Amino acid sequence: MNRPEPVRLGVLGCADIAWRRTLPAVLAEPRLRLVAVASRDGGRARRFADRFGAAPVTGYDRLLDRDDIDAVYVPLPAALLPRWVDAALATGRHVLAEKPLGRTGAEARELVVRATAGDLVLMENAAFQLHPQHEEARRLVAAGEIGPLRTVTSVFGISPLPPEDIRYRPELGGGALLDVGFYPLRTAQMFLGPELRVVGAHLHTGPSGVDIAGSALLAAPDGVAAAVSFGFGHAYRNAYELWGGDGRLVLERAFTPPPEHRPELSLHGPAGVRRRTLRPHHQFAALAADFAAAVTTRRDLRRHHDEVIGRAALAEAVRRHAGVEVR
Known part of the structure; x- marks a missing residue:
C-alpha cells in the first residue's frame, strides 16, 4: 500500500513560536512537508527558510499565489490573524493558526463558517x-x-x-x-x-x-x-x-x-x-501530527471549532466586564 504524499505546508509569518516550537515539530512529522516561509521582510524569510530547508518568500500574498502549497500555518499577531487566515481559506488552503484565532466570538465564528463551507481544515494551536x-x-x-x-x-x-x-x-x-x-x-x-x-x-x-x-x-x-x-x-x-x-x-x-x-x-x-x-510527551509533535491527520482524513472538527468560538467569546466577555474594548 502506497503512503499518501505529505501535505505541502507554507508559513505566513516568522514568529518566535514558529522558530522554537512549531516548525521543528513540522519537520519531524512525515505527513507534512515544509515548502515555503513568507515574511514581509525578505531577510527574515531567508533566515527561517535557511534553517528549515524551505523556500523564502517576500510577502504573504506571494506565498498564497504559489501552486505547490496545500496548507498554511499562520503564526501572526492577533490583529493580523483573521485577515490572513481568511485569505488562506479563500484560496482553498487548510489552515493551522496560532492563538487567538479570533479576538471575539463573532470573529472566530466567521472563520469557522468559511472553513466549513469550503470543506477545509481550520485548527487553532492549542497544543497544550x-x-x-x-x-x-x-x-x-x-x-x-x-x-x-x-x-x-x-x-x-x-x-x-x-x-x-x-x-x-x-x-x-x-x-x-x-x-x-x-x-x-x-x-x-x-x-x-x-x-x-x-x-x-x-x-x-x-x-x-x-x-x-x-x-x-x-x-x-x-x-x-x-x-x-x-x-x-x-x-x-x-x-x-x-x-x-x-x-x-x-x-x-x-x-x-x-x-x-x-x-x-x-x-x-x-x-x-x-x-x-x-x-x-512532546505536545508540539502531537500538534503537527494532529493537523496532518485532520487534513488527510478530513476528521470532524466541530468540537474543536466550538471550543475556539467559546474561548473567543469568553475572552470577549472578560474584556466587557473589565470595561476594555477590543481594538
Whole structure:
C-alpha cells in the first residue's frame, strides 16, 4: 500500500513560536512537508527558510499565489490573524493558526463558517490540550480522587517582555488576555464545560495601552467556579489546581512542559500528599501530527471549532466586564 504524499505546508509569518516550537515539530512529522516561509521582510524569510530547508518568500500574498502549497500555518499577531487566515481559506488552503484565532466570538465564528463551507481544515494551536497530563487529571477527578469538584484555579504569568515586543502593541492586538490568558481560560472550559459566564473581571492596562495583567471569576451553570489570573509582569508560573470536596489536585508547568519533562500530578487529601509521575510527551509533535491527520482524513472538527468560538467569546466577555474594548 502506497503512503499518501505529505501535505505541502507554507508559513505566513516568522514568529518566535514558529522558530522554537512549531516548525521543528513540522519537520519531524512525515505527513507534512515544509515548502515555503513568507515574511514581509525578505531577510527574515531567508533566515527561517535557511534553517528549515524551505523556500523564502517576500510577502504573504506571494506565498498564497504559489501552486505547490496545500496548507498554511499562520503564526501572526492577533490583529493580523483573521485577515490572513481568511485569505488562506479563500484560496482553498487548510489552515493551522496560532492563538487567538479570533479576538471575539463573532470573529472566530466567521472563520469557522468559511472553513466549513469550503470543506477545509481550520485548527487553532492549542497544543497544550494534546498533552495526556490533562486527560489523566480529568480521569482522577472523575474517579472521585478529590471528591466533587468545587473550584478551578488557573494561572499563567511571565516576566516583563522587552519594550519592543509586539505583545505590547495595541495595533497588533497585543495584551496579556489574548496571550497568556488564553491558557487559564481554556483550562476553565476544559474542566467546567463551555457554558461559563463571567462574574467579575479586572484588566490592568500598561503604558502602551494594552492589558498587561488580569484576573477573572467565572461560574458554571452548576455553581462550580473558576478563578483565573495572568500577566506579563510576574515570576514565571503556569499551573492549575482542582479543588474538590475531599482534596486538591495540583499540576505545575501545565501549559509549557518541555518534551523531556515528566509531569507530576499532586493529590492533596486528608491522608497527606500523593504524587503521580507521568511519561514525557512532546505536545508540539502531537500538534503537527494532529493537523496532518485532520487534513488527510478530513476528521470532524466541530468540537474543536466550538471550543475556539467559546474561548473567543469568553475572552470577549472578560474584556466587557473589565470595561476594555477590543481594538
